[in-house]
Amino acid sequence: MIEFCSFKKRTYILFYLIIIFIIYFQIFFSFECIGEYSSIKDNSQINNYNMRIYNINGSIKYKIFAQNIIISSNQEEIFITNPIVIIFNENKIPIWSIDSMQAKISKKENYLFLYGKTIIKNFIYSLYIKKIYTNNAILNLKTHDIFSRKKTILFGSNFNSTGIRMQGNLKYKIFLLKDNITTLNENQ
Numbered sequence: 001m002i003e004f005c006s007f008k009k010r011t012y013i014l015f016y017l018i019i020i021f022i023i024y025f026q027i028f029f030s031f032e033c034i035g036e037y038s039s040i041k042d043n044s045q046i047n048n049y050n051m052r053i054y055n056i057n058g059s060i061k062y063k064i065f066a067q068n069i070i071i072s073s074n075q076e077e078i079f080i081t082n083p084i085v086i087i088f089n090e091n092k093i094p095i096w097s098i099d100s101m102q103a104k105i106s107k108k109e110n111y112l113f114l115y116g117k118t119i120i121k122n123f124i125y126s127l128y129i130k131k132i133y134t135n136n137a138i139l140n141l142k143t144h145d146i147f148s149r150k151k152t153i154l155f156g157s158n159f160n161s162t163g164i165r166m167q168g169n170l171k172y173k174i175f176l177l178k179d180n181i182t183t184l185n186e187n188q
Helices: 003-030
Strands: 045-054 058-073 075-079 084-088 094-099 100-107 111-122 129-140 145-156 159-169 172-187
Touching: 084 100, 145 172
Parallel strands: none
Antiparallel strands: 045 058, 058 075, 058 084, 075 100, 084 094, 094 111, 100 111, 111 129, 129 145, 145 159, 159 172
16 A cells, blocks of 8 residues: 555656646746747748647747748748748737748848738737738837838728838737828718
């Protein structure tokens, strides 16, 4: 009977250590990619790559699908061709998609730089802004702040606005065009 209890205690201790390890791993390693790229040669190319980025609680924050990626030699930057970025809210529901021609992730600064034609679509149709078209944008991966110095078109429920120098936040659904603004309303 004593041996059975000690085995049971050891099983519980092992179980708790595994749980603690999993929690520690999720808290301190919030940037996780599917696939291993630490063993990849410098500046090598990987085709058809999927990447997942988690928040500090272990919930998915972003999924990035790429035609191909190139990882810099110091592994601080990832260059992406034809990325599709899916942004999730805190309830793990996809809320935005971003489609661009090229992108670069800076792990040190936590920014996603989007190059070329960029289309940002809203998955939740009840929101005021449905789509955003621009060339070249910068997305802060921590705060969801987004910036563009190029011409930007915001498409809403019954309007579209065109302007230059867009600033906004995808999480709070706030967008501001700063210069040369033209708005067309569609009255129903």
